[in-house]
Amino acid sequence: MPSAAPLLEHRTPLPPATARPAGSRWAYAFLIDIAVFVSLFAVIYGVYSIGRSWLGPVRAESEISQDPRSLPLYALYSLVRILVAYVLSLIFALAYGYTAARSRRAEIILIPLLDILQSIPVLSFLPGVMLAMVALFPNRQLGVELGSIILIFTGQVWNIAFSFYSSLKTIPRDLREAAIIYRFSAWQRFLELDLPFSTIGLVWNSMMSVAGGWFFLMACEMFVLGDKDFRLPGLGSYLQTAAGHGNTRAMLWGLAAMVAVIVLMDQLIWRPVITWADKFKFEQVESAAAAQNSLLNFIRRESFLIRIYRRILHPVVEWLTLRFASGAKRAAAKIKANRAAKPRRWHGWIFAVLAGIALVYGASRAVAELAHLDRGDYFELFRSAGLTFLRVNLALIVGALWTVPVGVAIGFSPRFARLMQPLVQLAASIPATALFPVILLFLIRMREGVEIAAMALMLLGTQWYILFNVIAGAMAIPTDLKEAASIFKFGSLDRWRYLILPGIFPYLVTGMVTASGGAWNASIVAEYFHFQGRIVKAPGLGSTISSASDAGRFDLLLASTLIMAVIVVLINRLLWRKLYRLASTRFKLET
Amino acid sequence: MSTTTAGVEPIIAASKLEKFYPQPDGSRIQVISPTDIAIYPGQIIALLGPSGCGKSTMLRMLTGLSPTSGGTVFWHGQPVGDESPNVSIVFQSFALFPWLTVLENVEAPLEARGVPDVERHKRALRIIDSVGLDGFESAYPKELSGGMKQRVGVARALVVEPEVLFMDEPFSALDVLTAETLRGELMELWLGKKIPTRAIFIVTHNIEEAVILADRIIVLGRNPAHIHAEFNVNMAYPRDRKAAHFTELVDLIYKALTQQEHPESALAEQHRAAEAARRKDVVMLPHTRPGGMAGLLEILEDHNGRADLHVLAAELSLEVDALLPTVDTAVLLGLLKLAEGDAILTPEGKAFAQADIQGRKAMFRKAVLANVPLLRQMQQALKSKTNRTLPAEFFQDLLDEHFSEDEARRQLETAIQWGRYAELFVFDAASGKLTLTET
Structure with missing residues (x-):
């Protein structure tokens, strides 16, 4: 169809190609070809080795090498695990958010449930997930692999789901109406309205989720469950093994490998994706400084991906759209029909009854499980909950104390900000758990070193949320307010009291909420650690969960998970939600 | 009633269309009292009224976007619901998808109707050409001025060849000059029969706009919304704002909009008093400071x-x-x-x-x-x-x-x-x- 070709050009417009000197073009293309072939071979080898490993027999006790030369393969294993978990998370989160936003009845249950699931640490899912997976694939490594992937998944999925849900809830009315009046099918609406509108939120939350995946990687790749010892080859298990043996050289190699992978991913994936996502910003006027990314420009210019999109993805999407469109014609006929749900009612009832039975059964089993615990156990649980509570909040306070002045300094000075931003971003991207063994080397010799180390890890894992938000808050304080403060000759105390603290308050709260949830979750790795051949632990709820999971004590695990979920949800409801409200009413900067 | 509509079957006819909020004590707060509206082929109808009086709600009920509390909308004599009306809306806020190019925005409604690729491009390009957007096919909405955006809105609405084109304050987000230009272009399309659209229903609060465009002007009264007056405009296009006829009509409509002692309005007043007496405890407050x-x-x-x-x-x-x-x-x-x-x-x-x-x-x-x-x-x-x-x-x-x-x-x-x-x-x-x- 020669006539279609010029029309197709309209389909995905490219930015005007930058002029390149004639003649250089061929050499350029040749290099690209070589790069593509090399990567292709690498990919084929990677797929082969992963397949061999996954489909092989179970190697529960397999030895994890401490040789730096095995690091590239281990890094690949971990990367694939995290990516597969992320893709699963994205699919699940889209389905979850979509259901919650579309159905009023589902929303009532799904949203509070999300709140609770978010507060449950990954290790609490461990026994259930592992036992199920190993039961499914008793003779294949695949079972253990899937278990590990699902564990990573449980740490990544919830915030993406929540982000998608809240984006869907804020789609402007006129766009929704346009989709109805122009008879979009559910599929077309999802593709052209729901998904694009949510993209920016999804991208940022995906970044956070994947960072969380790296943070808990060590816990997810190597763990003990009762009498079973699970080890999966990967960066996390490499680091943990090195720490267990006190092999400092291997620890440093592992750390370097992890940082390298993370920095590469940041440069090759996230930066281009963020720039690309800019086109989904919901704005009527183009912002002055459009973000640029050389890699993205490169991809667009060479249009390699775009060619793939046109040849393969586009026809598929087109086919789906047209296929669902004929259904839309029928559905459109009913948009006016009153949606009094008549015949569907018994469906709902049956579902409710089944859910109720399942709930009662589950609850009774849980109670039976909890009945194994005696009063002493509960006393111990509450004591450790109190200790973790103190630790988490002390870490938060320390975090806020240093990040607020530094963040304000960075936010107030554009020059300082340009200098510091990349450094801070790099520091934040290193998963604290990987850094931890190195820190532990020094702290272990000190008195109360374990205490300090536990708090240090919580701090390392969560302070960045506060810092980034404070920087954003300080940058958002309007210049006229700052000028007013200097005209009235505010002293530095008054300046902080009347200008800076109120100005950054909403941002500070946002950062602290995330940090608080993160610190509670991090307690499972912060309070319990295999190090130099022994177990280092600080008494607390996190170490209770970890040791219960290690020992296969389901009753203790259940009780401590419940307590943690209740505490986190209560803190959210009683403290953070109130502060949020205060932030969005009294401390909102409006014009 | 206009003489031109006698004996002609209306495309859309609403009978006793109303909107109210039912109250727990069995009474109701009436937002739109039962209203009959008919849209005849070959006409531009303007629905005129102060903001917040229920014009937009009326439009949304006529198009099926908003559920009615009572009454029926007929589409060629059939109640809507059995048959889906082929209508489009041009929105005040444009309602374009910012992540789609101009071409993709215009193609989207065709995609929804299952028009295949090549055919879709052809039809979209043709309509883009006719609203004067040539050369902007691959631009994103945020690169366009308000006037250009609304041209995209119009192109998107026309590309499905709607039988009735609904416009919800289409020009009020634009500056005066741009609005005037777009009105002119719309009339050119309409009078030159360049579009298959058989009727236009435009909601506006701008009296002059209504008089420039419409064959028939329906003035809505408030509290609850009701048809306050109707005017037939028998003036040749293009209409001259300075003509004596024109200014007279504008004045007349101004009076109708502001005058409360109009016989029909007095009736509404009575109705409202009765309503208020029935539920002394609820008065709808106007949103002012x-x-x-x-x-x-x-x-x-x-x-x-x-x-x-x-x-x-x-x-x-x-x-x-x-x-x-x-x-x-x-x-x-x-x-x-x-x-x-x-x-x-x-x-x-x-x-x-x-x-x-x-x-x-x-x-x-x-x-x-x-x-x-x-x-x-x-x-x-x-x-x-x-x-x-x-x-x-x-x-x-x-x-x-x-x-x-x-x-x-x-x-x-x-x-x-x-x-x-x-x-x-x-x-x-x-x-x-x-x-x-x-x-």
Whole structure:
């Protein structure tokens, strides 16, 4: 169809190609070809080795090498695990958010449930997930692999789901109406309205989720469950093994490998994706400084991906759209029909009854499980909950104390900000758990070193949320307010009291909420650690969960998970939600 | 009825179309009283009325976007629901998808109808060409000016060849010159029969716009919305704003918009009085600030207590409809009367205009307690508490029974504004609590 070709050009417009000197073009293309072939071979080898490993027999006790030369393969294993978990998370989160936003009845249950699931640490899912997976694939490594992937998944999925849900809830009315009046099918609406509108939120939350995946990687790749010892080859298990043996050289190699992978991913994936996502910003006027990314420009210019999109993805999407469109014609006929749900009612009832039975059964089993615990156990649980509570909040306070002045300094000075931003971003991207063994080397010799180390890890894992938000808050304080403060000759105390603290308050709260949830979750790795051949632990709820999971004590695990979920949800409801409200009413900067 | 429509079957006919919020006690708050509207082929119909009177709701009920509380919409004699009407809407806010290019935006409705790739491109490009967007096919909406965006909106609406084109204040987000240009282009398409569209239904608050475009103008009255007057415009296109015919008609419509003693309006007035008597406890508050009303009363005082609303609006460079909620507030509080399109200060209103700030507050307080049941209830409720404090949500819940969620929230916001100005209570936004002012 020669006539279609010029029309197709309209389909995905490219930015005007930058002029390149004639003649250089061929050499350029040749290099690209070589790069593509090399990567292709690498990919084929990677797929082969992963397949061999996954489909092989179970190697529960397999030895994890401490040789730096095995690091590239281990890094690949971990990367694939995290990516597969992320893709699963994205699919699940889209389905979850979509259901919650579309159905009023589902929303009532799904949203509070999300709140609770978010507060449950990954290790609490461990026994259930592992036992199920190993039961499914008793003779294949695949079972253990899937278990590990699902564990990573449980740490990544919830915030993406929540982000998608809240984006869907804020789609402007006129766009929704346009989709109805122009008879979009559910599929077309999802593709052209729901998904694009949510993209920016999804991208940022995906970044956070994947960072969380790296943070808990060590816990997810190597763990003990009762009498079973699970080890999966990967960066996390490499680091943990090195720490267990006190092999400092291997620890440093592992750390370097992890940082390298993370920095590469940041440069090759996230930066281009963020720039690309800019086109989904919901704005009527183009912002002055459009973000640029050389890699993205490169991809667009060479249009390699775009060619793939046109040849393969586009026809598929087109086919789906047209296929669902004929259904839309029928559905459109009913948009006016009153949606009094008549015949569907018994469906709902049956579902409710089944859910109720399942709930009662589950609850009774849980109670039976909890009945194994005696009063002493509960006393111990509450004591450790109190200790973790103190630790988490002390870490938060320390975090806020240093990040607020530094963040304000960075936010107030554009020059300082340009200098510091990349450094801070790099520091934040290193998963604290990987850094931890190195820190532990020094702290272990000190008195109360374990205490300090536990708090240090919580701090390392969560302070960045506060810092980034404070920087954003300080940058958002309007210049006229700052000028007013200097005209009235505010002293530095008054300046902080009347200008800076109120100005950054909403941002500070946002950062602290995330940090608080993160610190509670991090307690499972912060309070319990295999190090130099022994177990280092600080008494607390996190170490209770970890040791219960290690020992296969389901009753203790259940009780401590419940307590943690209740505490986190209560803190959210009683403290953070109130502060949020205060932030969005009294401390909102409006014009 | 226009002579041209006799014997012609309407494309869309609404019969006894109405909208109300049912109340728990069995009564209802009427937003749109039962209304008959017919759209005939070959006509441009303008629905004219002050903002917030229910024009947009009417449009949404006619297109099936918004559920009706009563009545039926017929599409070629068949109730809508059995058959899906082929209509389009041009939105005030353009409602373009910012992540799709101009071409993709225009193609989207065709995609939804299952038009295949090549055919889709052809049709979209043709319509883009005809609205003058040539060369912008691959631009994103945010790169375009307001006028260009609305051209995309029009192209998207026309590409499905709708039988009736609905336009919801299509030009009011644009500057005056751009709006004029777009109106001209629309008329060119329509009069030159370049589009298969058989009728246009345009909602507007701009009287001149209505007179320039429409064959038939329907003027809506408020509280609840009802057809207040209808005008047939028998003038050749293009219409000259300076022609005597034109200005006469504009004046006539202005009068109709502002005049309350119109026979039909008097009927509505009766209806409203009866309604109010039935449920003394609920009066819908106009969403205004007390400060704005004070300003209006002062200006009237300068006009010796009487002025034509049309003149007042022109003097303030406002549309009449922007003035009406403020006028309504003053009328509700007994500070102003309306007669023959004039606003007249009552003795209380005169006193108010002359008083100082404290005096005004005292008068305002007296007036709201006498005329606004909601504020009276709020005062009573606060008094009955020993700590004189109640969360605002408490009243929100009460209002929720009478209004939609959004409207209830706006009603409460307005009531709190007024109550604070009257110093009936203080409101702490952080805690969301109202506390009675001790007197």
